[in-house]
Amino acid sequence: MRMFLQFQKAQSVRHLGLLDLQRTMQxxxxxxxLPIAYSKGFSPHVVMSFASALSVGISGDHEILDVLLTRDVxxxxxLERMNRVLPPALRASRVVPADDRHPALMGMLKQASYxxxxxxxxAQRIADSLExxxxxxxxxxxxxxxxxxxxxxxxxxxxxxxxxxxxxxxALLKARVSFEEAATLKPDVLIGALERFAGAQAxxxxxxxxxxxxxxxxxxxxxxxx
Amino acid sequence: xxxxxIDALLDRVQKPARYTGGEMNCIVKPWESVDIHxxxxxxxxxxxxxxxxxxxxxxxxxxxxxxxxxxxVYSPWVDMADLMRQTGVxxxxxxxxxxxxxxxMLGVTLQYEMSYTNILELLDLxxxxxxxxxRTWEDPIVLAGxxxxxxxxxxxxxxxAFVIGDGEESTGQTIDVVRECKRSGVSRxxxxxxxxxxxxxxxxxxxxxxxxxxxxxxxxxxIDAAAPAVVRKCLVQNLDAAAYPEDVIVPYTEIVHDRIMLxxxxxxxxxxxxxxxxxxxxxxxxxxVETLLRLAQRQFEATGYENISLSSLSTxxxxxxxxxxxxxxxxxxxRRVSISLPSLRxxxxxxxxxxxxxxxxxxxxxxxxxxxxxxxxxxxxxxxTEEDLISSVHDAFEGGWSSVKLYFMMGLPTETEDDLSGIxxxxxxxxxxxxxxxxxxxxxxxxxxxxAACFVPKAFTPFQWDAQDTLERLEEKQRFLREKMxxxxxxxxxxEPHVSFMEACFARxxxxxxxxxxxxxxxxxxxxxxxxxxxxxxxxxxxGDCGLDPHFYACRERSRDELLPWAFIDAGVxxxxxxxxxxxxxxxxxxxxxxxxxxGCGMQRMAESCKKHMGEAGAx
Numbered sequence: 001m002r003m004f005l006q007f008q009k010a011q012s013v014r015h016l017g018l019l020d021l022q023r024t025m026q027x028x029x030x031x032x033x034l035p036i037a038y039s040k041g042f043s044p045h046v047v048m049s050f051a052s053a054l055s056v057g058i059s060g061d062h063e064i065l066d067v068l069l070t071r072d073v074x075x076x077x078x079l080e081r082m083n084r085v086l087p088p089a090l091r092a093s094r095v096v097p098a099d100d101r102h103p104a105l106m107g108m109l110k111q112a113s114y115x116x117x118x119x120x121x122x123a124q125r126i127a128d129s130l131e132x133x134x135x136x137x138x139x140x141x142x143x144x145x146x147x148x149x150x151x152x153x154x155x156x157x158x159x160x161x162x163x164x165x166x167x168x169x170x171a172l173l174k175a176r177v178s179f180e181e182a183a184t185l186k187p188d189v190l191i192g193a194l195e196r197f198a199g200a201q202a203x204x205x206x207x208x209x210x211x212x213x214x215x216x217x218x219x220x221x222x223x224x225x226x
Numbered sequence: 227x228x229x230x231x232i233d234a235l236l237d238r239v240q241k242p243a244r245y246t247g248g249e250m251n252c253i254v255k256p257w258e259s260v261d262i263h264x265x266x267x268x269x270x271x272x273x274x275x276x277x278x279x280x281x282x283x284x285x286x287x288x289x290x291x292x293x294x295x296x297x298x299v300y301s302p303w304v305d306m307a308d309l310m311r312q313t314g315v316x317x318x319x320x321x322x323x324x325x326x327x328x329x330x331m332l333g334v335t336l337q338y339e340m341s342y343t344n345i346l347e348l349l350d351l352x353x354x355x356x357x358x359x360x361r362t363w364e365d366p367i368v369l370a371g372x373x374x375x376x377x378x379x380x381x382x383x384x385x386x387a388f389v390i391g392d393g394e395e396s397t398g399q400t401i402d403v404v405r406e407c408k409r410s411g412v413s414r415x416x417x418x419x420x421x422x423x424x425x426x427x428x429x430x431x432x433x434x435x436x437x438x439x440x441x442x443x444x445x446x447x448x449i450d451a452a453a454p455a456v457v458r459k460c461l462v463q464n465l466d467a468a469a470y471p472e473d474v475i476v477p478y479t480e481i482v483h484d485r486i487m488l489x490x491x492x493x494x495x496x497x498x499x500x501x502x503x504x505x506x507x508x509x510x511x512x513x514x515v516e517t518l519l520r521l522a523q524r525q526f527e528a529t530g531y532e533n534i535s536l537s538s539l540s541t542x543x544x545x546x547x548x549x550x551x552x553x554x555x556x557x558x559x560x561r562r563v564s565i566s567l568p569s570l571r572x573x574x575x576x577x578x579x580x581x582x583x584x585x586x587x588x589x590x591x592x593x594x595x596x597x598x599x600x601x602x603x604x605x606x607x608x609x610x611t612e613e614d615l616i617s618s619v620h621d622a623f624e625g626g627w628s629s630v631k632l633y634f635m636m637g638l639p640t641e642t643e644d645d646l647s648g649i650x651x652x653x654x655x656x657x658x659x660x661x662x663x664x665x666x667x668x669x670x671x672x673x674x675x676x677x678a679a680c681f682v683p684k685a686f687t688p689f690q691w692d693a694q695d696t697l698e699r700l701e702e703k704q705r706f707l708r709e710k711m712x713x714x715x716x717x718x719x720x721x722e723p724h725v726s727f728m729e730a731c732f733a734r735x736x737x738x739x740x741x742x743x744x745x746x747x748x749x750x751x752x753x754x755x756x757x758x759x760x761x762x763x764x765x766x767x768x769x770g771d772c773g774l775d776p777h778f779y780a781c782r783e784r785s786r787d788e789l790l791p792w793a794f795i796d797a798g799v800x801x802x803x804x805x806x807x808x809x810x811x812x813x814x815x816x817x818x819x820x821x822x823x824x825x826g827c828g829m830q831r832m833a834e835s836c837k838k839h840m841g842e843a844g845a846x
Contacts, residue, residue, distance in 0.1 A: 012246055012248055013243075013246065013248065015236060015242040015243055016243060016478050016479070019480075020243065020478045020480070021478075023478075023480070024250070024476070026530070027250070027476055027529060027530030028250070030561070031527060031529065038562055044562045057237065085530070088248070089248050204234070204237075
């Protein structure tokens, strides 16, 4: 079977890169006693993949690890065994069993949602101009890809963007944006566009990914439930 | 408040995972639940410090106690240290981000002389007065241990108490004393006096040194009745019964040695005359195969590590190595755990098993002939012959390896041009071995890496009386060797002699070097072991500030009757033995491994295993 493990990457470990996270998860799986499958070859490794790699500096609470097991294990046992071996900062919240032939989650991923916390004087200006920003029919921004820089219209990639909370020195934005191979809007690109539009900069930015989604009947559905 | 400040800094530094803690198996005890709060400090970056076995052992030893907790701190890299100063963030522990100054005890491990400025940096970042004399009960008791504690004098002004020798038992004794002193409310001075009464503990403020006009030591003696005239190193008699960590911390980020480390034995009997560790950690004490298998199992269950390495000064000498290797491979194959074994001295059966079950990645094999000719290898008592080396290399090439590393030293006592040429000759012969294997059989891509370090004479070795080559001489030798080493397929690496020169000063330095150390640190020296941070000119200026000549310490031959700054320490091996070994060295006479018969190094006075052995020999 395949085990979809939903876990958090807490604030305190937001700096971990993909390789660090991979190593840590692999070691946790090896300790868990679950019947994990290994790749063949000279240096066998655990067969697993992340639905989406979370960038360095970003935390998240509904991240998904996809692990191949050699036999069926009840979901609640998987969850319990994993939480016994994971550090608190990477606690798992849910396990969904899936068929071995289930398509790769990465391919089904369409959208991601974020909490973006802006701090400092610029935060207010950005929050104030949010509505006007969304009135635009197109927002051109530079998207960096492996092949180089590309000017793209990011407006169609913004599905939801609102101010959720404001204090004197802070603004919390909630965003849901496109996240698929052809069109991905990274939070830093969105923040850059917002800052340019508002003509103001935040002193500090914290990004937290709140969810990963696929799309069914035109509706965003959490990837793990798809 | 400090917590948020730290958090903000993490977004601005390289490798923030160095400072975040919270790793698997790290231990967080409620602060109020214990009497003694111990902060273990490693004076280098996290990736280096987290790889150190001794630190893992002591972290475990202290945290097993009900009445104490142990947290960790590593030297913040220069970017973090500068930001901490700018923003007023004091040195903090990884586990709970508690300011270092709030701990009751601060233990520093001394692995390398060139990390000494980092100790001053740690103290300063912590807001702890640099000098022991300026501290009060508001500050932790600052302790230090590790191999460099065998010549503690250059640090005498900064460390309250040194713990010399094996720390498994003595660390607990220091905690008992500090706990009792804090409870009964005695003065800090009285606490230091009580620490000095623990065997193996040296409290430098209770001793006084005086010097002759020529700069050599005239006298050294205790000035307090509580302090012993001779400090004898601590010794764990039964390693098999000694504490060993099971739930070791698994870092998130990659560290230098990221694997299960099983210390199969401690000590070494080969008697290489340049090797300080070989002299300091005598006698050889082994762990049993059963204990090691149990520890391996427990550590695997606690960490999920992919590799087990057998750790010691000379793992090839472990008496049950073939059985241990077999058992480990059998038990862990299914778990996909690979075992790193020493390349030399494996019987052919194990080699076969290795080939079949391990499918080891044929990365590279390492040999350390240390010197280029048999004559010089005899001088240093390195019992490896050219035939040994060549046949091992031949086997390796035949077995599919194509990458070999060779380690040498230059500047060894009595070294001549022939000895240096011998290094190149040996490298050439290794290359020839490769080409003797038919093309189809040998692996492609020959790589022979030769490294030549500069010899640093160390305390408690037979070469402790010898002069280090001058910088000029070392540079000349390097030029000569670089010419000779232009061999196809051979890559030659050499070490920065300036660092070795400074290392040599502190390895055999006296109390006066404390001022030099502080002056250098004030001039901005830190992370001196990192070539991109080492500031030679500042070090020379620091010596100048203090009116001292580094050549006096590094490049001067001592006479037999000179009072050496570390002579008050009883490291087990006697000065008489060391001198005898030096004379044999100069005559080019080797001394056999003491497993083949006691050589009278002095350990029989304190080691039960030696006494027993001597008894058996006597009965025969």
